[in-house]
Amino acid sequence: MEFAELIKTPRADNVTLHRPFHPAVEGTLCLTGHHLIFSSRRHDNAEELWLLHSNIDSIEKRFLGSLGTIAIKCKDLRIIQLDIPGMEECLNIASSIEALSTLDSVTLMYPFFYRPMFEVVEDGWSSFLLEQEFEHLSSVTNEWRLSCVNKDFSVCPSYPPVVIVPKSMDDEALRKVALFRHGGRFPVLSYYHKKNGMAMMRSSQPLTGTNGRRCKEDEKLVNSALRSGRRGFVIDTRPLHVAQQARAKGGGFEQEVYYPQWRRIHKYIERFNILQESFIKLVEACNDQSHNMDRWLSKLEASNWLTHIKELLTAACLAAQCIDREGASVLVHGSEGTDSTLQVTSLAQIILDPRCRTIRGFEALVVREWLQAGHPFHQRCAQSAYSNSKQKWEAPVFLLFLECVWQIHRQFPCSFEFNEQFLIMLFEHAYASQFGTFLGNNENERAKLKLPQKTMSLWSWVNRPEELSRFQNPLYEANSLVIWPSVAPQSLQLWEGVFLRWNRPSKFLKEAEEETINIIKYNKELQAKVNALRRQLAEMETDEEAQEE
């Protein structure tokens, strides 16, 4: 298919671009296969706006006489408005944008066409292999092994080819366990707490059904994460009644009789359309231009967004607490084990593991606990808060995770190597990107699409020193401790960096950021100078002493 077929009008002149907190600009609008490009006519300050079609969530058109107006609402929550003279031109452009921003086929997406303008130093597709993670693990324990039982994705289509499992479980047993777990997602190691040897595993729900099926291998697998004589916790991300209802559909939960060493805790985390609706309501509230404080607060409350944040953080803290304070191993699952489960296990690692608070460690966490673990990015991030499609598989699950990280970051501003921009960047790329990293729903699909061969990895770009410097937190000082965030409502705030990003003037906050960087930079320069001088002095003095002798 040629994109040209979809582009009815490739270019329009005398278009006016409106953005909040920017003066209106007049210029030329061009449509290409993947971008909407606006360039201002003024020669002195040639301003250009490049917008990926895949970033466009929805468009609205309006006419006033022959002047058409298109409001473009993006997945990164930005809203821009284009005034296009000429009704036909405007209609053509609107329908072209609509067609180009809703392409069905993944292989038509921009990452398959993007040619990087930078030199790839390190190929991001092989930056974070589970084998490396396992090597790290083997240096502290030998209770776990790498299993290739899923190498052709036949045991569990949403798992990666290699997983880490207890050493005592052979591949044959794993196959049996996979049959007992929803979607074949048998329990695998998510995190090993070096401090006390406790493990966090994740899986999907067991398929006990109404007649209470059991699976000896599953029990064995789960128990092999326990130290002798110790108990463990199953954190079920559904409320008890939902877990009970799931039995009617063949699902279920671990029953005490068969798992006597485990105690089950139900921590309810919302999912799917409830989250999407909450997201839509919150964004709507944030775009409400009225000056009414009551209205704002009641809309904020009605969106329930912060409630979801609080619940999620609480569940993650609970998991971390079981491991670190109770000295117990933990198994986390909900129904499918691809959403709330991953939120909990990845956030718990942020709390427990200082490595995950570094840039590289966080990237590894996203790869391991989200991409390889089979979070269906393609489905979940198909549309954002302005979409009218309301498909039930769309949900801001990853965004919620990022926001929780931000909440912890806000409470421990010196303990993270990366800054807020880094998290916002990940949010953007999960929804629309020139890189192939977040395409597909799992490793299986990515392999079929040959993404590593045909597209560029986000990490290849991010990890270049030029880019990295933008994402570094100047306040960072490695902190090897477990960090326990407060989950009280007073301690949680709306993530303005995402939700008010386009609606607030950023100048003053940027100045503050720059000032922070300057203060620290100056300090480091001075330190270097002082140290150099000291060395010089010391040398001169020893020389002198030598001479004297």
Add this chain to the structure above:
Amino acid sequence: VENVRLLDRLSSRRAVLGTLYLTATHVIFVENGSETRKETWVLHSQISSIEKQATTATGCPLLIRCKNFQVIQLVIPQERDCHDVYISLIRLARPVKYEELYCFSFNPKLDKEEREQGWTLVDLNEEYNRMGVPNNYWQISDVNRDYGVCDSYPTEIYVPKSATAHIIVGSSKFRSRRRFPALSYYCKGNNASICRSSQPLSGFSARCLEDEQMLQAIRKANPGSDFIYVVDTRPKLNAMANRAAGKGYENEDNYSNIKFQFIGIENIHVMRNSLQKMLEVCELKSPSMSDFLWGLENSGWLKHIKAIMDAGIFIAKAVAEEGVSVLVHCSDGWDRTAQVCSVASLLLDPYYRTMKGFMVLIEKDWVSFGHKFNHRYGNLDGDPKEISPVIDQFIECVWQLMEQFPCAFEFNERFLIHIQHHIYSCQFGNFLCNSQKERRELKIKERTYSLWAHLWKNRADYLNPLYKSDHSQTQGTLHPQIAPCNFLYKFWSGMYNRFEKGLHPRQSVTDYLMAVKEETQQLEEELEILQERLANLQKSQSGDNKVKNKQQDRSKQSGLYTSNNILANTPQEYSNDLKSFPSRSPSQGDEEDSALILTQDNLKSSDPDLSANSDQESGVEDLSCRSPSGGGCLPSEDSGKDSDEAVFLAG
């Protein structure tokens, strides 16, 4: 009283045993804990209410709520002791004479000269000169020199040059409590001014020629504009109701060239109830997000803050952008008017955003113009209906602005919190009484100390590390965003939950940057010394005896640098489900967090906070605030030792 238990508000089982002492000025609770002997001091004047609750098997609970938002829950074993404490505190917390207040016994060991010097730090004459008055349009008037015209105004008042004594006196007779229009802020750049007064006694039809002439005179003092704004900060309905009582607002028909404007800020009673409601939300035990947000909305607090800010923004805009003078009043012109004038001044003039300037601003718009500190903040026992958090709201407006303009203010959040504290503490004489007249009669300056001098002495603690006097947001008028979708008015947990440190960010960017800056300064000094020595060495090849000293200095510094990262932190109660699971061995968890125990040494010093000003200490030594300079003392209430118990207890 011995064997008293101090309860933790967040979890009833986290309690400590200790001894309760009552002194003439403080309530003191000393923990029994052998090593730390942690002390909690509360000034009597900070006590806002005492509640004796029903006796239980464990003893008699006593709940003390403080004006600085601290809540203390005690359980006293004997009902009789509890009753005695209760009765004594009720009496002690409600003094009837000014002489009973702490500032008359507080002695920071300064000599007379230092004390007098302290009172000269903020000089309003100097301030009016700085603004550019007196000049061709404005002059100082002595009509009120012995408080003859208006007893709640200061003696020295700036009025338009064309306003004769006759006009002033005539106008004052037509204004509530005779608070005639007087200058609050003068804008040198364009001659526009902010004046303040009380409501006119216009009733339904009354008018007063002198008052009309007074407003004319204000307009004429600004030749660049042919009208003035008259801003009534009350809701229209309230102002209209006042007409029935012979008061009211200016009739545009009677006054030539005025534009009249209502800005609906609610009265002190609404504000008092609003704060009350918000504090109830703060006190909820483990509230859900909805409880909290709903309660916050329902309290209306942020709405009121926004209303005050909007009024300030309106006036600042009129003065700076339109070049039009503004007369502001409410009913008596000492609450809402003070709030709005000071917010507008703060937006207009960068000077008020410096530490010294902020003190001047409070002195000018609040203290000198007769804001009724004694009544509003209940220093002496009085009518509870007079109490209202008027200046608290102003202080919060400043904080909200600091959130929006992080580099614009020379001072930090701590400065605001300490000022709020001392408005209630009565430890310094600045905020005593209801007017300048009363303060003079009481000889405040001869008998008490000035807060401003005290804050100034410790100014290093109150600096905003991001402030730079040449920053774009430091200069000129601030233009804040006003719609909630453009700027978030936030709940200020640093103020209203300030004693629940667990709710606050565990690492403070401000403190961190302050420490870095301090280190930078030391480095600069050292660099200079080193360069000097290098030069000397190169010249004379001598002087190697100092090296060792310097190196010792250096190691001290690096210690300071890392100390900020010591985190004392324990999990909260994330779940009630865990407690019934009996697998926990008692010893575990202690040694793991040994890094945390480092901070225990500081417990004693960190907790007393502001309330701990014993007579021996010279004023506020809020050690919890001093981590940047204090080396290794990041305050921590939860350190390693007791943390393990704390974890799983359910409320």
